[in-house]
Amino acid sequence: MIEIKHLKKSFGAHHVLQDVNLNIEEGKVTTILGGSGSGKSTLIKCMMRLQNATGGQILLNGRDITKEQNPMRLAALRRHFGYLFQEGALFDSMTVGENVAFGLKYLTDTPLEKYPAIIQEKLAMVGLKPHVAELNPSELSGGMRKRVSLARVLAVNPKCILYDEPTTGLDPIMSDIISDLILEMKKRLGVTSVVITHDMHSAFKISDYIAFLYEGKIMMYGTPEEFRKTDNPYVRQFVDGSSQGPIQMKLMKD
Amino acid sequence: MISSIGKLMINWMTQLGEATNMVRSVLFWFTRARFEFKQFINQCVVIGVDSFAVTAMTSLFTGMVLALQGGNTIGNIFGDPIYVGTLVTFSLIRELGPVLTAVVISGRAGAAVTAHIGTMAVTEQLDALHTLGTNPTQYLVIPRMTAFLLSVPILTLFSNLFGVFGGYLVAKYALGIPGEVYMSDVTAFMGVKDFMHGFLKSFVFGFLVATVCCYKGVSTRGGAEGVGKATTGAVVTCIVMILVLDYFLTAILTAFGI
Numbered sequence A: 001m002i003e004i005k006h007l008k009k010s011f012g013a014h015h016v017l018q019d020v021n022l023n024i025e026e027g028k029v030t031t032i033l034g035g036s037g038s039g040k041s042t043l044i045k046c047m048m049r050l051q052n053a054t055g056g057q058i059l060l061n062g063r064d065i066t067k068e069q070n071p072m073r074l075a076a077l078r079r080h081f082g083y084l085f086q087e088g089a090l091f092d093s094m095t096v097g098e099n100v101a102f103g104l105k106y107l108t109d110t111p112l113e114k115y116p117a118i119i120q121e122k123l124a125m126v127g128l129k130p131h132v133a134e135l136n137p138s139e140l141s142g143g144m145r146k147r148v149s150l151a152r153v154l155a156v157n158p159k160c161i162l163y164d165e166p167t168t169g170l171d172p173i174m175s176d177i178i179s180d181l182i183l184e185m186k187k188r189l190g191v192t193s194v195v196i197t198h199d200m201h202s203a204f205k206i207s208d209y210i211a212f213l214y215e216g217k218i219m220m221y222g223t224p225e226e227f228r229k230t231d232n233p234y235v236r237q238f239v240d241g242s243s244q245g246p247i248q249m250k251l252m253k254d
Numbered sequence B: 001m002i003s004s005i006g007k008l009m010i011n012w013m014t015q016l017g018e019a020t021n022m023v024r025s026v027l028f029w030f031t032r033a034r035f036e037f038k039q040f041i042n043q044c045v046v047i048g049v050d051s052f053a054v055t056a057m058t059s060l061f062t063g064m065v066l067a068l069q070g071g072n073t074i075g076n077i078f079g080d081p082i083y084v085g086t087l088v089t090f091s092l093i094r095e096l097g098p099v100l101t102a103v104v105i106s107g108r109a110g111a112a113v114t115a116h117i118g119t120m121a122v123t124e125q126l127d128a129l130h131t132l133g134t135n136p137t138q139y140l141v142i143p144r145m146t147a148f149l150l151s152v153p154i155l156t157l158f159s160n161l162f163g164v165f166g167g168y169l170v171a172k173y174a175l176g177i178p179g180e181v182y183m184s185d186v187t188a189f190m191g192v193k194d195f196m197h198g199f200l201k202s203f204v205f206g207f208l209v210a211t212v213c214c215y216k217g218v219s220t221r222g223g224a225e226g227v228g229k230a231t232t233g234a235v236v237t238c239i240v241m242i243l244v245l246d247y248f249l250t251a252i253l254t255a256f257g258i
Helices: A040-047 A071-078 A096-107 A112-125 A130-134 A142-154 A172-189 A200-206 A224-229 A233-240 A246-253 B002-032 B037-078 B084-122 B125-131 B136-173 B179-188 B192-218 B223-255
Strands: A002-011 A014-024 A029-033 A055-060 A081-084 A160-164 A192-197 A209-214 A217-222
Touching: A002 A040, A014 A029, A014 A040, A014 A217, A029 A040, A029 A172, A029 A200, A040 A160, A040 A192, A071 B002, A081 A142, A081 B125, A096 A112, A096 A130, A096 A142, A112 A130, A112 A142, A142 A172, A172 A192, A172 A200, A192 A200, A200 A224, A209 A224, A209 A233, A217 A224, A217 A233, A224 A233, A233 A246, B002 B136, B002 B192, B037 B084, B037 B136, B084 B125, B084 B136, B084 B179, B084 B192, B084 B223, B125 B136, B136 B179, B136 B192, B192 B223
Parallel strands: A029 A192, A029 A209, A081 A160, A160 A192
Antiparallel strands: A002 A014, A002 A055, A209 A217
């Protein structure tokens, strides 16, 4: 289990995360909802220590990720996670196959001759044909990039996958395919998933638990059913995707 | 006005501190992580081999113009263009060889390094390295830094040879100095210390260009515009710092009798 306690993150005078408290259940999909600029990506980047928290704790099996200063031990802690970047972050100087195999070299002891089989296995797992391994990332569509990126994450068998807006910028059908993939990874591999999104359709489909991040704090945490029925006007407005409500009023006041 | 100067100073100091941190990180990972030999070889090709023609051309014509200007001036003063070979060789080996090579490499290979790492930074590829068991220092900076440290002195050596050869062509065919006289002038006053003077400079310049260009790349923010700014900033910083550092290095090395 990952426990986030009183997490704070500021950029100068801008306090993005003010007091985030959240427990991520093992083997479940936890979705973090929030508007643009609400700090969702910052939160999972702090979990991966791609950004340093200003205060608070992120406990991974009791060890605080935010306090680890030794680069070697930090690298070891990061191995627990896989990170699916919003735009894929594929290495454009390498082929798709080389991208998928990249982590094997650094995170596993897999012999070199097994790489081709693993590349094909992981590409198949995300629904891509074998010939894709020979392509360059620049030749891929948005949906394919995300799937290749997921294959790269899966190749190193992480215990927890952090998805940064996996469906953003994709057409509805591809969004649904990606959502199905997230569910499949949970069922087949039993991985813990943390998904950052503002796509309500996807959130309701994939989530075991949803957390709503607003003004640097978790305003509501619950099951998708609880979110569907909630009377909280902030959450209600976000779930309904309405321009009228307290969130807009708050923006106007600011 | 004062606040602007203050902000500029703080900005410079911050960048200096961050660049120093990067060097510290290079030393940390250099001894603890596997050396990316394939990356190193690739970078030796990009930084060293691909820059060979442009540095050779630059030095050849520098040597030629030094011989022409020197020969004419000495001829006007003393009546004969004497010690042209000495003038060309000293100027090149102690000063112009290391400086011009470093300037040309910073404009060619340095800019490419900053643009490449910078593009990776703004597309989250540097973050991706952290998530896949390595890090930008180990995977990108160390191979480039070692390739710069190896390539710049070697290119400087070739640059010196081409410059002396350029001087030879002008001395022989434009100034009418016999080839044997020019070559004996080249070696007459040249000692190991003079060679070391230039070599040490080229090594320091290689380190400088590598540090500035890698740091500017890693710290790039703000999309395509940021990459452009970082690349321009890297080249300008390199050129200015090479020229400034050249003076202080000359003063220090001379004080030590080198």
